[in-house]
Amino acid sequence: MDAGSVNSSPSSSSSTSRYLKSQSRFPLQEQFLQRKKPRENLDRFIPNRSAMDFDYAHYMLTEGRKGKEIPPASSPSREAYRKHLAETFNMNRTRILAFKDKPPASVELFPPHFFSSAPQDKSAKPRRHIPQTSDRTLDAPDIVDDYYLNLLDWGSNNVLAIALGNTVYLWDGSNGSTSELVTIDDEDGPVTSVNWAPDGQHIAIGLNNSEVQLWDSTANRQLRTLRGGHRLRVGSLAWNNHILTTGGMDGLIINNDVRVRSHIVETYRGHEQEVCGLKWSPSGQQLASGGNDNRLFIWDGSMASSNAATQWLHRLEEHTSAVKALAWCPFQSNLLASGGGGDDRSIKFWNTHTGACLNSVDTGSQVCALLWNKNERELLSSHGFSQNQLTLWKYPSMVKMTELTGHTSRVLFMAQSPDGCTVATAAADETLKFWNVFGAPQAARPAPKANPEPFSHITRIR
Amino acid sequence: MASKTVAKDIITLRGSAAIVSEFFGMLFILYNRGVYPEESFVKVKKYGLPMLLTQDEGVKSFIANLNSQLSEWLEAGQLQRIVLVIMSKATNEVLERWNFTIETDSEVVEKGVSREKSDKEIMREIQAIMRQIASSITYLPCLDEACVFDVLAYTDKDVAVPFTWIESDPKLIANPQMVKLHSFDTKIHKIDTLVSYKNDEWDEQ
Numbered sequence: 001m002d003a004g005s006v007n008s009s010p011s012s013s014s015s016t017s018r019y020l021k022s023q024s025r026f027p028l029q030e031q032f033l034q035r036k037k038p039r040e041n042l043d044r045f046i047p048n049r050s051a052m053d054f055d056y057a058h059y060m061l062t063e064g065r066k067g068k069e070i071p072p073a074s075s076p077s078r079e080a081y082r083k084h085l086a087e088t089f090n091m092n093r094t095r096i097l098a099f100k101d102k103p104p105a106s107v108e109l110f111p112p113h114f115f116s117s118a119p120q121d122k123s124a125k126p127r128r129h130i131p132q133t134s135d136r137t138l139d140a141p142d143i144v145d146d147y148y149l150n151l152l153d154w155g156s157n158n159v160l161a162i163a164l165g166n167t168v169y170l171w172d173g174s175n176g177s178t179s180e181l182v183t184i185d186d187e188d189g190p191v192t193s194v195n196w197a198p199d200g201q202h203i204a205i206g207l208n209n210s211e212v213q214l215w216d217s218t219a220n221r222q223l224r225t226l227r228g229g230h231r232l233r234v235g236s237l238a239w240n241n242h243i244l245t246t247g248g249m250d251g252l253i254i255n256n257d258v259r260v261r262s263h264i265v266e267t268y269r270g271h272e273q274e275v276c277g278l279k280w281s282p283s284g285q286q287l288a289s290g291g292n293d294n295r296l297f298i299w300d301g302s303m304a305s306s307n308a309a310t311q312w313l314h315r316l317e318e319h320t321s322a323v324k325a326l327a328w329c330p331f332q333s334n335l336l337a338s339g340g341g342g343d344d345r346s347i348k349f350w351n352t353h354t355g356a357c358l359n360s361v362d363t364g365s366q367v368c369a370l371l372w373n374k375n376e377r378e379l380l381s382s383h384g385f386s387q388n389q390l391t392l393w394k395y396p397s398m399v400k401m402t403e404l405t406g407h408t409s410r411v412l413f414m415a416q417s418p419d420g421c422t423v424a425t426a427a428a429d430e431t432l433k434f435w436n437v438f439g440a441p442q443a444a445r446p447a448p449k450a451n452p453e454p455f456s457h458i459t460r461i462r
Numbered sequence: 463m464a465s466k467t468v469a470k471d472i473i474t475l476r477g478s479a480a481i482v483s484e485f486f487g488m489l490f491i492l493y494n495r496g497v498y499p500e501e502s503f504v505k506v507k508k509y510g511l512p513m514l515l516t517q518d519e520g521v522k523s524f525i526a527n528l529n530s531q532l533s534e535w536l537e538a539g540q541l542q543r544i545v546l547v548i549m550s551k552a553t554n555e556v557l558e559r560w561n562f563t564i565e566t567d568s569e570v571v572e573k574g575v576s577r578e579k580s581d582k583e584i585m586r587e588i589q590a591i592m593r594q595i596a597s598s599i600t601y602l603p604c605l606d607e608a609c610v611f612d613v614l615a616y617t618d619k620d621v622a623v624p625f626t627w628i629e630s631d632p633k634l635i636a637n638p639q640m641v642k643l644h645s646f647d648t649k650i651h652k653i654d655t656l657v658s659y660k661n662d663e664w665d666e667q
Contacts (some may be wrong), residue, residue: 051476095629096615096630096632097616097623097624097627097628097629098613098627098629127578178476332623332629351629354629354631358619358629370589397622459603
C-alpha cells in the first residue's frame with residue numbers, strides 16, 4: 001500500500017516518523033485511502049512545517065489525482081469485501097453451466113428460439129479469408145467527433161443511417177443509393193444519436209436539445225417528437241419492440257412507449273453522468289447501460305418500477321473509464337461484452353444473471369464499439385489511439401485473429417449488416433468504411449441450417 | 463466401459479472418470495421422481511441392483527453426449543459439482559435439487575498416478591446410494607404437476623464454455639429442506655450426494 005512506501009522513504013527516519021504520522025502526511029494520504037487507517041488519523045490541523053514534505057504534498061495534489069479518479073477500485077477494503085462476496089456467492093470461483101437442453105413440450109418440436117443457427121461444424125471448417133482492406137469507403141464529412149454519441153445504425157431492411165452534423169443520411173445497402181432523411185435546425189442540432197426500430201422502417205433520432213424525433217423512413221415523414229423526458233442531449237437509443245429507451249447526458253434512462261400520448265412509462269435512475277451505451281438483450285428482458293461515470297448497469301425489463309429501492313439488477317463498477325461499447329452475445333444468453341474508454345482499454349465479459357465478470361482483456365487502446373459475429377464465435381472491437389484499428393477476437397480464448405487498419409482517426413461507431421457479414425465503421429477521420437470481416441455474404445448463411453449442433457433435435461427428456 | 467479400464471484393484475483417473483460419469487448418466491432420479499413416463503424404461507441389472515434404463519433413442523443419445531462432456535471435465539479435474547434440477551413446467555419454479563459435489567484428488571490429475579480401490583468396493587458404495595435414492599420417494603414431497611429438468615455443472619472458472627452449455631444462475635430453492643445421502647469414493651473422485659427440496663407448507667405449521 002502507499003502508506004508503507006511513505007514510511008520507508010529516506011526522509012522519514014525512525015526518530016521523526018512519529019511526527020510524520022501525526023501530522024502532515026497522513027491527512028493527505030488518508031484522503032486517497034478513504035479513511036482506511038482510522039487509528040493513524042490523528043490531529044491533522046496542527047501545522048508543523050519542519051515535518052512537512054512539500055515535494056510529497058505537491059505530488060499528491062497534482063499527480064496523485066490519478067488515483068482519486070478510481071476510488072472504487074483503489075480501496076483495499078472494498079476490494080476485499082468484493083472478493084469475499086464473490087467467494088460467498090461462488091461467483092468468480094466457479095462457472096455455473098446449464099445444459100442448453102431446456103425441455104419443451106414435445107420431442108419433435110424444434111423451437112425457433114433454439115440457437116441451432118450458430119454453426120459448429122467441427123469436421124470441415126475451412127479457414128475463412130478475412131480481407132485486410134475495406135470493401136468500400138464513403139465520405140462522411142462533418143461527422144461529430146464525440147465518443148459519447150451513437151451516430152451510425154444499420155436497419156433490418158438493409159438501410160444504413162448515419163448522422164453527419166445536423167443531417168441524417170440514409171444509404172441503401174441493396175443498391176448503394178444515398179438520400180437525405182432530415183436536416184435539423186442549427187439551434188436544435190447536432191444529431192446525437194440514431195437508431196432503427198426493429199421493423200427497419202421507423203427510425204429514432206436523438207438531438208442535442210434533449211428531444212427525440214421518430215421518422216418513417218419510407219414515407220420520409222416525421223411521426224412524432226418525444227420531449228419532456230430529458231434535460232440534456234440524448235446520446236443513446238435502444239428499441240425493445242414498441243418501447244424506445246433513451247439515455248441522456250443527464251444520466252437518466254427513459255423507456256418511452258411510442259404508441260401512447262404520454263410516452264414516458266419508466267425512468268431508470270442510476271447513472272450520475274452521461275449515458276453513452278445502451279443495448280437491450282436479444283430476449284428483450286435485460287437492458288445494459290454504460291455511462292461516463294464508468295458504471296455499467298443491468299436493468300431487468302420485467303421488474304418494471306416495482307421496487308423503487310434499487311431498480312437495477314446489477315451495478316458493475318469494474319471499468320475505470322467511460323463504458324460506451326456494449327454487445328450482447330447472440331449465441332449465449334446472459335453474456336454481455338463491454339468495452340472501456342481511454343483510461344480503461346479493456347473488454348470485459350459478464351454473466352448478467354449473476355453479475356460475475358467472466359473475463360477481462362486489456363486491448364491497449366480505447367474501445368469505441370463492439371460487435372459479435374452472428375455466424376461464428378467471434379467479437380470485433382474498434383479502437384482509438386494509437387492504431388485506430390479494428391480487432392477481431394476469437395471467443396472465448398480471446399486470441400487476436402486479425403487487426404484491420406485503414407482509419408486514420410478513432411473508429412467511433414460500428415454497425416452490422418442484417419445478414420451479419422458486413423460491418424460498417426465510421427471514424428473521426430470523416431470516412432465510412434465497409435469491411436467483409438464476418439465472412440462472405442453468401443457462404444455464411446446456408447451452412448448453419450444444414451448443420452445443426454450435435455443433438456439439438458432432442459429438445460426434451462420427458 | 464468401467465470394467466474395461468479398471469483392472470483389479472488399481473484405479474486410474476480415466477477409469478474413475480468413467481465410473482463417475484456413468485453414475486450420472488443413469489439419470490435414475492428422473493425416473494424415480496416421475497419425470498419420465500414409465501413405459502420408456504426397461505429393467506437391467508446394474509451395480510447389483512435392478513435398474514431402469516431408458517429405451518428412448520433421443521434420451522440415450524442425450525445421455526451419451528452429456529457423459530462425454532462430463533468425462534472430459536472429470537479427467538481434467540475441472541468439475542466441481544453436478545446439479546440436477548427438477549422444475550415445474552408451468553411456473554419454472556425449482557422443486558428439487560439433486561446436488562452431487564465432486565472432490566477430485568489433484569495429485570492424480572497433475573501427476574497421473576493411480577490409486578488402489580477395488581471395483582467391488584466402489585460398486586457397493588454406489589449401490590448404497592442407489593438404494594437410498596430409490597427410498598427417498600418416501601419422504602420427498604409429491605410432484606403432482608408436469609416437470610422438466612435441467613442439468614447444471616459447476617466447473618472451474620477457466621473452463622471454456624462448450625457449445626451445448628450456457629451460463630446459468632444456480633437455480634436455488636428458497637429455504638429448502640435438505641437431506642444428505644451416502645457418498646462414494648473412487649479414491650480419485652469423491653462424490654457427495656445431497657438432495658434439497660421445497661418445503662411443504664402444510665407440514666410446517
